[in-house]
Structures are given as C-alpha cells and as structure tokens.
Amino acid sequence: MRQITGHTGLTGLLGSPVAHSISPMMHNEAFSQLGLDYVYLAFDVGTDHLETAVDGLRALHVKGFNLTMPDKNLMCRLCDKLSPAAEIIGAVNTVVNDNGILTGYTTDGAGYMHAAKDAGHDLTGKKMTLLGAGGAATSILVQAALDGLAEISVFSIHDEFYPRAEKTVSDLNARTHCKVRLYDFEDESVLRREIADSFLLTNATSVGMAPHTERSIITDPSLFHKGLVVSDVIYNPEETLLLKLARQAGCATFNGLYMLLYQGAEAFRLWTGQDMPVPVIKEKYFRR
Numbered sequence: 001m002r003q004i005t006g007h008t009g010l011t012g013l014l015g016s017p018v019a020h021s022i023s024p025m026m027h028n029e030a031f032s033q034l035g036l037d038y039v040y041l042a043f044d045v046g047t048d049h050l051e052t053a054v055d056g057l058r059a060l061h062v063k064g065f066n067l068t069m070p071d072k073n074l075m076c077r078l079c080d081k082l083s084p085a086a087e088i089i090g091a092v093n094t095v096v097n098d099n100g101i102l103t104g105y106t107t108d109g110a111g112y113m114h115a116a117k118d119a120g121h122d123l124t125g126k127k128m129t130l131l132g133a134g135g136a137a138t139s140i141l142v143q144a145a146l147d148g149l150a151e152i153s154v155f156s157i158h159d160e161f162y163p164r165a166e167k168t169v170s171d172l173n174a175r176t177h178c179k180v181r182l183y184d185f186e187d188e189s190v191l192r193r194e195i196a197d198s199f200l201l202t203n204a205t206s207v208g209m210a211p212h213t214e215r216s217i218i219t220d221p222s223l224f225h226k227g228l229v230v231s232d233v234i235y236n237p238e239e240t241l242l243l244k245l246a247r248q249a250g251c252a253t254f255n256g257l258y259m260l261l262y263q264g265a266e267a268f269r270l271w272t273g274q275d276m277p278v279p280v281i282k283e284k285y286f287r288r
Helices: 023-034 047-059 072-078 084-089 108-118 135-146 162-175 188-196 241-248 257-272 278-285
Strands: 009-015 038-044 064-067 094-098 101-105 127-131 151-156 179-184 200-203 229-232 252-254
Touching: 009 023, 009 047, 023 038, 023 257, 023 278, 047 072, 064 257, 072 101, 084 101, 084 135, 084 162, 094 257, 101 257, 108 135, 108 257, 127 135, 127 188, 135 151, 135 162, 151 162, 151 188, 162 179, 179 188, 229 241, 241 252, 257 278
Parallel strands: 009 038, 009 064, 127 151, 127 200, 151 179, 200 229, 229 252
Antiparallel strands: 064 094, 094 101
C-alpha cells in the first residue's frame, strides 16, 4: 500500500456527480507505476461552489486537477491563462497550477485524436464528417482542426448549441488551415454528399448510449462506403448500433473508450511532464 507523507502532492477531479469516475483509479495507478509521490481524489463540487473550491486548491498549491460536468465552462472563466483549444472551445477539463497561476486546457479532443491513432488511423490531411455540436463534439472539432485535418463537415440540429457551433466554425476557419463547414443535420442529401468523400465519420452525440441502445444517429446503411472509418464517442455499449451497422457495411470502426484513456494520459503529462504508462492502465482498467 502506498505511503501518504507530508510531501505527497494532490491532484483530483471536480464535478457532480463524480463517484462513478474511473479517473482516480487510472491516475493513482499511473503515479504508483512511476514512483511519483502524488494522489488523485474525486470531489463532488458543482458550479455553486466551484469558485470557492478552486480558490482553496490554488492556496493549497495542488499540482493540478480535472473538471467534468457541470464545471467545464465556468472553469474557463476562473483560469488565469488558457490553451488555444480551451480558448476557442470556452471549456476546460484540465488545470495546471504553476505557483498560483492556473492554466486551463481541454484534453478531450487530444484524447480522441490519440484514440484514432491507436486504432491505426492517421487523420492528417483527411476529411471528417462530425455529427453533433455539444461539448464532446466541439472538443474533437477544435483539436482535429488544430492537428491538421484538411476538411471537417459538422452536422447539428438547430438546438441551443447551434449558435456556438457557428462561432467555433468561424474561429477555426480564421485561425487554422482546416476548411470547416456547418450544416443542418436534417438535410440528408447534404449529409450523404459530405460522407461520400470523407475518410472518417464520427458520432459525437449521445444517440445510441445505454440504456437507449436501439437507436442510431445514422439509420440508412447506404450512407456508408468502402474505405470509410466510423467512430463513436460512446463506449457503453461497447458497440453501438451505429458501429454495428458500419461494421456490417465493411467499415473499420472504433468507440470512445480509448478517448477516455488518452484524455487522462494527456492531463497526466501536463501535470508531471512524464508519459502515463498507457499499456499498464489499458490492460488493468480498459480491457475489452
């Protein structure tokens, strides 16, 4: 059993609820594997008390911490500095404390890009069709554009996220070399056209997540084509109906489980300057 001493550094997770999170197991295992004197704890803190909690963590000189819902957007305003991706997205899921200066990052998009690479797909210079404009979708969109995709076609319904999506698309077209376009998801002819010359189709919505496993955001398998890679940010169930339909159509597929792993690995690197022992963590906590 690890010894907690007067030198042990604190990291952790803020959000509500957090008791279900795999992050404490993942990070504490990684600290133990590398012999780092840190501990990672989960704190149930909503937006009502987030500012007070952050002030306390700053005063305690914690190395850093993660944020999950509903705290990601408010944390953006509480940071002293932001990474380019966090600035564009307007949300933070990882904070590094450097002598009282809090820098906010978003590692979800980086996690997705690592997961795609882990699945054997180089996305540089490729075209992606992205379904959704919520938090996960925006993180993926921004990181993919920053990481060198050539084109991204985003499809969203006209909900509360649509105006934010319009701004994000405008910002990315101004700040990156990626050609980003936003379309109405209801226009199936445009969706078919954009998927037809895409290398990757990504579902970044919750459609198909347990317990509603009978649903798929794409119901017409004829939209899939040979050579298309189909991914889903959902990992419960392990194979959504979307991925099943895509696999049956001959497409390569991957789910969102390793996105969760690699977003944590990126946060770990930001805090410690060391690489998380991903093979060990994968085998112990992400075994399929």
